Amino acid sequence: MSNIVFQRPRGTSWQAKWTDAFSTLVQSGTAPGFETRVSLGPDFLRTLELNYAILTAGSKGETRDQLMGFFNLRGGDFDSFLVDLGALTKNPVDSSVVGQTLTPDANKFAPLQLTHYVSPQENWMEDIYEVGGINGNPGTPPTIKQNGIPLVLNSDYYIYGPGYSVSGKTFPGLVIFIATALSTSPISHITADFSWYYRVRFEQSKLEVEMFHWLAWKAQQIRLVTVRT
Secondary structure, three states: OOOOEOOOOOOOOEEEEEEEEOOEEEEEOOOOOOEEEEEOOOOOEEEEEEEEEEEEOOOOOOHHHHHHHHHHHOOOOOOOEEEOHHHHHOOHHHOEEEEEEEOOOOOOEEEOEEEEEEEOOEEEEEEOOEEOOOOOOOOOOOEEEEOOEEOOEOOOEEEEOOOEEEOOEEEOOOEEEEOOOOOEOOEOOEEEEEEEEEEEEEOOOOOOEEEEEOOEEEEEEEEEEEOOO
16 A cells, blocks of 8 residues: 555646446345345545546656556556546546635544535535545645644644544545634534545456657557455
């Protein structure tokens, strides 16, 4: 397991798409239309598909060697690493957030989650497993605020996980413990500013590149799949 961050080869022309997939156990009933479904986990696994149309080789750029070198250093599909999705899509909101509301429980534990607006009636909450500055990851640790006032990491608040259990409850992703007192009137408002990553590995064990012009190459489809370990 590596905490190195995948760097998109500079100066390339690329396409990217992702697919989110959940796992469900399905048992069909004896009568048509009856079945039992059991969720195998609250969170999706995301597959990223990258296509690089132009990879340069030669004395300048050498993005072909950059991509293939990174693939070889990971041992193909052996080692996991981190992806900054915002860096791939060039959309910062895909990997950073400011003012994310956290909701502590009665024991002052709040899962680190990202709110995705769906409709006026509902939101989808995404558990975050990897953030900057925590568990050896590069970047700056989250800024946790109580009523707009920043708290101090490992004094006013602590970060545990992913996969943290306490008081009979398990948080699949990261969880924030608020060590300071929480007021009830008015109710303390806890927010977080943070950047996050996805832990992935290459889905394929080999990487194919093709020369289509002098010192210009293209990579066939590269698939990255999220993992938890």
